[in-house]
Amino acid sequence: MGNGGRFRRFHGCVMIAAFQKLQSHFVMRGINVCQLAGHNPNQVFDKNTLRRRSYSTSTFHKTAQLQPELSVDLINIMEQKLSVIENRHAYLQAIVNQVDALPEEYFTANKELKKLRHTIDVVTELRKKHKEIEGLKLLIAETQDDKDMHQMASEEMGQASEEEKHLRYLLLKSLLPKDDADERDCILEVRAGTGGQEASLFAMDIFKMYEKYSQKKGWKFDVLDVAESDLKGYKEACAAISGADVYGKLKFESGIHRVQRVPVTEKAGRVHTSAVSVVILPQADQVDVHLRNEDLKIDTYRSGGSGGQHANTTNSAVRVTHVPTGLTVAIQDERSQHQNKAKALKVLCAKLYEMERSRADASRSRLRAEQIGSGDRSERIRTYNFPQGRVTDHRVGITSHSIDGVMQGENLDTFVDALLLQQEMDAIASLTSKQ
Amino acid sequence: MKSSSFARPSLSSILQPVFSLRPKHGRPIICSTILPKPHTPIYLRPPAFQATLSELKKWHIWAKNQATSVGSTFSDLDNGPDSTLLHRELNWLVEDALEQPAILLPQNSRNNYDDATPLSIRACLDDLYKLWKQRIEERRPFQYVVGCEHWRDLILSVEEGVLIPRPETEMILDLVDNAVKGNEELKNGLWADLGTGSGALAIGVARILGLGCGRVFATDLSPIAVAVASYNVERYNLQDRIAVRLGSWFDPLKDVQGELSGFVSNPPYIPSEDINGLQAEVSKHEPRLALDGGANGMNDLIHLCNGAASMLKPGGFFAFETNGEKQSKFLVDYMHTKVKGSFYGVNIISDFAGIQRFVTGYRA
Numbered sequence A: 001m002g003n004g005g006r007f008r009r010f011h012g013c014v015m016i017a018a019f020q021k022l023q024s025h026f027v028m029r030g031i032n033v034c035q036l037a038g039h040n041p042n043q044v045f046d047k048n049t050l051r052r053r054s055y056s057t058s059t060f061h062k063t064a065q066l067q068p069e070l071s072v073d074l075i076n077i078m079e080q081k082l083s084v085i086e087n088r089h090a091y092l093q094a095i096v097n098q099v100d101a102l103p104e105e106y107f108t109a110n111k112e113l114k115k116l117r118h119t120i121d122v123v124t125e126l127r128k129k130h131k132e133i134e135g136l137k138l139l140i141a142e143t144q145d146d147k148d149m150h151q152m153a154s155e156e157m158g159q160a161s162e163e164e165k166h167l168r169y170l171l172l173k174s175l176l177p178k179d180d181a182d183e184r185d186c187i188l189e190v191r192a193g194t195g196g197q198e199a200s201l202f203a204m205d206i207f208k209m210y211e212k213y214s215q216k217k218g219w220k221f222d223v224l225d226v227a228e229s230d231l232k233g234y235k236e237a238c239a240a241i242s243g244a245d246v247y248g249k250l251k252f253e254s255g256i257h258r259v260q261r262v263p264v265t266e267k268a269g270r271v272h273t274s275a276v277s278v279v280i281l282p283q284a285d286q287v288d289v290h291l292r293n294e295d296l297k298i299d300t301y302r303s304g305g306s307g308g309q310h311a312n313t314t315n316s317a318v319r320v321t322h323v324p325t326g327l328t329v330a331i332q333d334e335r336s337q338h339q340n341k342a343k344a345l346k347v348l349c350a351k352l353y354e355m356e357r358s359r360a361d362a363s364r365s366r367l368r369a370e371q372i373g374s375g376d377r378s379e380r381i382r383t384y385n386f387p388q389g390r391v392t393d394h395r396v397g398i399t400s401h402s403i404d405g406v407m408q409g410e411n412l413d414t415f416v417d418a419l420l421l422q423q424e425m426d427a428i429a430s431l432t433s434k435q
Numbered sequence B: 001m002k003s004s005s006f007a008r009p010s011l012s013s014i015l016q017p018v019f020s021l022r023p024k025h026g027r028p029i030i031c032s033t034i035l036p037k038p039h040t041p042i043y044l045r046p047p048a049f050q051a052t053l054s055e056l057k058k059w060h061i062w063a064k065n066q067a068t069s070v071g072s073t074f075s076d077l078d079n080g081p082d083s084t085l086l087h088r089e090l091n092w093l094v095e096d097a098l099e100q101p102a103i104l105l106p107q108n109s110r111n112n113y114d115d116a117t118p119l120s121i122r123a124c125l126d127d128l129y130k131l132w133k134q135r136i137e138e139r140r141p142f143q144y145v146v147g148c149e150h151w152r153d154l155i156l157s158v159e160e161g162v163l164i165p166r167p168e169t170e171m172i173l174d175l176v177d178n179a180v181k182g183n184e185e186l187k188n189g190l191w192a193d194l195g196t197g198s199g200a201l202a203i204g205v206a207r208i209l210g211l212g213c214g215r216v217f218a219t220d221l222s223p224i225a226v227a228v229a230s231y232n233v234e235r236y237n238l239q240d241r242i243a244v245r246l247g248s249w250f251d252p253l254k255d256v257q258g259e260l261s262g263f264v265s266n267p268p269y270i271p272s273e274d275i276n277g278l279q280a281e282v283s284k285h286e287p288r289l290a291l292d293g294g295a296n297g298m299n300d301l302i303h304l305c306n307g308a309a310s311m312l313k314p315g316g317f318f319a320f321e322t323n324g325e326k327q328s329k330f331l332v333d334y335m336h337t338k339v340k341g342s343f344y345g346v347n348i349i350s351d352f353a354g355i356q357r358f359v360t361g362y363r364a
């Protein structure tokens, strides 16, 4: 590998730091920490091919959103893409307008058109803006003598190029590969790993952290099942989180979260290291995964004997088995069997969907592997160090020194936003490297 | 009693409350039209009582110890609940009775709430002790203790005198749902739930039929059941779509003979002599009227099967719950021989435990 990887990571941090600079707790650990993350030797970046790392807060952009300035190279690449997109659009349009188009052809063309719609709208706007700018340029040249006119034209020019910049940014975003699952709700699974009781306690803390974070975001957090450990922690816990773009926001939370602290049970006051695993799955329904009732085997608790009127039990545990794959999900915490079954199916569908996704879309996961960490669930992604009061994410090399804030769900955004940004940058990088 | 009739004018003129009690042979005759007032489940009561956190913690520890001490005695004795289950029930009692149940959860023991903090509860502390004692010492069913049963997506009020709906019975609604899907005639027709108990099936059916013209009759011979079912119907705001009637099986439905699009029933089906051997929660606390199906447990099923032929209109759907394979097969056999030609599409369906639990079919 060369400097490229290091450069990329380094700037990732700078960029995020710029974004986060209002947050006083935010501390950069510098290049060394950044280096912890894996890097991809195949992607070599020249300083100039990437964008300039400065951020303008656009005036007509009310929310103080992050809007990077794009490098000349990137703009050139996008210009080329513009024509390609326009041609493609025209071609598809022609098929759809054809009276004798085959139904199949019509269908696929129409589908792609729909996908392109947003992009083409932006392209059209951008073309318009270009024309406007050309016009203004002319006007400026012609009004050298008329001071007022000249001034007005320049002002308008300033605004138009701001708008152009914003449109370019929108275009860039719409060109970046998108995961269709991002908009979905998700299933959260937290499991205590190595470290015994302490791991269970931390599993509970992490689970609650996501619960609080969800509350803060206005998302719905439904506990699906909790397996408690002897010492008041969670061996395993599972929840369904729903709201806007939940999966897209939380997907990078999957992985091993490591904790370093003095367990409540530890008399000598020694710091222990233990770990919990977090899995975030996009939610899916039975239609998404083509789930047929015939493929399901449902077991319920039986107190022996003939059931029905014979028995009165409050045990309404349900275990659902997907026969073709052998996947099973058991839920027992709800008070009615029907609802235990509904929850079990929810989790099962999410698991099947994930299996289908990784099968059908090997390239997508390869893309992901090159990006933020390996996407591997066994990868250690974050360390919560209580004695030092800090949380470090090893993929983006960021440390928050407000561990309480993070655990309260207050400062988790530090990481969530940084990871999203990293994702965007990586996508841009692969966009440019593919040229 | 408040026997609701439907809002639909064409119907309300013909639907009269029927109070004629024609109990079956050997059953007690209750000749009162004044229905008992149903109890409010704990979770719906106002948090009108207070106890300090330390008092509640003390109760909670005592209750947990009680649950633990049961071990597997009950389950060895008569398939009753074991400690694990009792612990879970205790959590639910806390959930129902406390305004802030989370405060007693083990996860919050590390939070430093002041032990003198007064907490609002929906039953007084003494009652909490009493209730849990009843659960453990008298084997009073948990659902009677808290006054409700979570069934499908419903929370139904239950009390002594009313059968606690069973999880197996939930499936009848899936069967109804399948039958009604794509069949507008069934969906907009008149339905009946015979021996409605808490009203579970009637409410479930009404919700499946939806906001169309479909209406449901719910009948029961037990005044307590009628009172509790009416209460549950009102809680789900279905009084315009469900009429609860007191009386024996089809008796209160004479006015709609031959007009039913569908009916469901989970009648008593346990053979008389088996009842005393059932787990204490059932044999000592649930109403015999809801369980006892006569010598072979088939008395009511046969009676309903005969009635089905005259009550349903052609194409009408029925679903029965039975004791299992023997009764289901007997019933199917009966339909194919004794009431030959009255039904078609007769089917036996198993519950999740693989027991041949339900018999469904259509009126020819």
Ligand SMILES: C[S@@+](CC[C@H](N)C(=O)[O-])C[C@H]1O[C@@H](n2cnc3c(N)ncnc32)[C@H](O)[C@@H]1O
Binding pocket: A309, B023, B024, B163, B164, B165, B166, B169, B194, B195, B196, B197, B198, B199, B200, B201, B219, B220, B221, B222, B225, B247, B248, B249, B265, B266, B267, B268, B269, B289, B290, B291
């Ligand atoms: C097994 S319970 C079923 C209750 C309810 N349908 C359920 O599934 O939870 C049987 C019900 O039939 C009622 N029942 C018994 N004999 C009856 C009769 N002759 N006419 C009407 N209902 C009767 C009982 O009162 C009881 O509510």
